[in-house]
Amino acid sequence: MQDGCTVNLTVRYLARKWSLLILLELYKGEGHTRRFSELKDCLIGITQKVLSSRLKELEKEGLIENRVDDTSFPVKSEYTLTPSGLEIIEIVKDMKRWALKWKITNIDCSCQDCSQCVL
Amino acid sequence: MQDGCTVNLTVRYLARKWSLLILLELYKGEGHTRRFSELKDCLIGITQKVLSSRLKELEKEGLIENRVDDTSFPVKSEYTLTPSGLEIIEIVKDMKRWALKWKITNIDCSCQDCSQCVL
C-alpha cells in the first residue's frame, strides 16, 4: 500500500486530535516533562480515554517516554519528550511558520494566541 | 476550541489519506503540473471520488490551482502546485529526513523505495 509510506504514517498519527497539543505541553514543561493529571488539566476538554490513547501511541512511536513511580501513593506517572520528540517539535515550528505566512486567517486556540505561542 | 489551532488544522488535512501523495505527484510533474487522469493512473488504488475530494480540499487551502480547458473536447483539467504548496513540500522533506533518522522500519510504498524517493 502506498499509504504505508513512512512520511505518511508519521503525519497521520501526529494529526490525530490532541497529539500535537500533548507534545507541545510536554515541550513547555520543565525538563520537557509533565504528569498525566497536569496534561489532563491544561488540555481543556480532553477525556482521560483519549489522553491515555494518545500517550500510548506517542510512546510506541518513540516520541515520548513514561516513567512510573509506584513506590509512592498515589502513583506518579511522568511523560517526557525523547530526542526524536524534541526534533519533531522543530518541524512543527516550521509548519507553524508556514501557516502564519500563508494562512490569512489565524484561528486562535482558546488557550493562546497562535501568533504569540511558544511554537 | 484548542483543536482549531492553525498548525493543527494544517496537519490534519495534510494527513488525510492520499493528500501527501497527490502533492508529491504534482511536485514530480513537469511544471509541477498533472492532469486528473494522470493522477488517477499513478496513484494506484485511489477512487475518483476520493481524488476529486482531496483536490478540492487542497485547492481550497491554496496549495494547488486548477486550470480547466473546456474549449476542447474532451475537457482538460490541470492541477499545479502553488508557491505555498511548493514550500510545504520542503517541510514534508524535513519530515522525511526525520522519519529516516528515527524510524528503524522504513516501510516501502508499493510504488517506490522510501529511502530513494524524490522526497
Place this chain on the structure above:
DNA sequence: CAGAATCCCCTCAGATACTG
C-alpha cells in the same frame, strides 16, 4: 492518581453506478 471498560455517534474512505 492514573488509568481501563463500555457504549454510541459521526466522519472518512471504498465500491459502484451514472453524466455532460
Place this chain on the structure above:
DNA sequence: CAGTATCTGAGGGGATTCTG
C-alpha cells in the same frame, strides 16, 4: 475525460462508569 451521487463499513473520539 473529469467528474457527481449514493450506499456501506470501519474506526476515531466523546461521555460515563469502574478500579488498583
